[in-house]
């Protein structure tokens with residue numbers, strides 16, 4: 455865009471990944487648009503650096519915004535540049551990600567336009583998406599028992615509740631099923647996920663959340679229900695894209711308010727350690743099991759870009 459800087463010198467700690475229907479965050483000041491190149495290629499979209507005024511100090515907090523499916527939603531769920539997205543954000547200094555997703559509801563009480571802050575995931579992707587930074591001669595295993603950042607989740611829930619009664623309805627927890635897609639589920643699959651206790655379903659939490667964990671970034675997804683998938687059968691219309699888009703559009707103002715409230719809260723100094731994900735810092739140094747002699751040259755070049763100084 456003409457006149458917008460293409461570099462940004464200060465580290466950026468917080469990022470928002472926008473999903474279906476949220477290709478931009480318009481209500482903030484655009485400070486820069488970055489085309490970051492990574493050893494895993496280019497991210498899904500240029501990264502916008504937005505200035506968000508801290509509610510306590512008034513100082514602008516930089517926020518990185520990335521559009522998961524591309525600027526025009528041209529990337530299918532299995533084509534999303536997850537490795538490049540997460541690598542680019544970490545390279546800019548990001549240590550906290552708030553990710554947004556349009557989801558199908560697997561439970562009657564989670565109504566379209568309700569928000570869910572999930573706490574668990576079942577992986578139903580098919581292994582066709584690149585899903586790790588640790589391969590090609592550098593083996594790493596990181597804990598993923600809690601796929602989201604529990605302390606970040608508490609902040610997100612508090613912000614969501616502060617908007618309740620004002621158009622926002624929030625479910626504090628939920629089991630998110632991440633399926634491969636791009637086709638929606640069969641009715642049998644939808645019933646199976648319900649029998650597993652699934653709350654909501656999407657196609658994009660993974661490997662995004664796994665890569666964020668490997669990159670030592672605190673990650674929480676905010677889901678907004680847009681449909682009842684197809685499990686209701688004759689009791690309701692099966693999910694389709696028009697339905698998803700219509701609910702997303704109708705409730706986009708609330709989605710933006712929710713994200714705005716979370717950014718307000720995270721910009722407060724009291725959350726500095728959380729935002730820097732100090733509890734995750736350095737964990738990958740101790741999560742690798744490959745001896746120096748066995749390390750692959752190309753793998754090390756990529757990992758040294760992502761984690762300067764970790765694997766000398």
Ligand SMILES: CSC[C@H]1O[C@H](OP(=O)(O)O)[C@H](O)[C@@H]1O
Pocket residue numbers: 472473474475522523531554555556557635656657658659695698
């Ligand atoms: C357009 S319906 C399916 C599509 O919507 C969700 O996208 P996102 O998570 O990026 O909001 C779902 O994961 C699918 O990619």
Ligand SMILES: Nc1ncnc2[nH]cnc12
Pocket residue numbers: 556557558559633638639655656657680681682683684693698
């Ligand atoms: N029913 C559904 N299944 C998978 N992803 C979705 N995103 C929105 N609705 C969905």
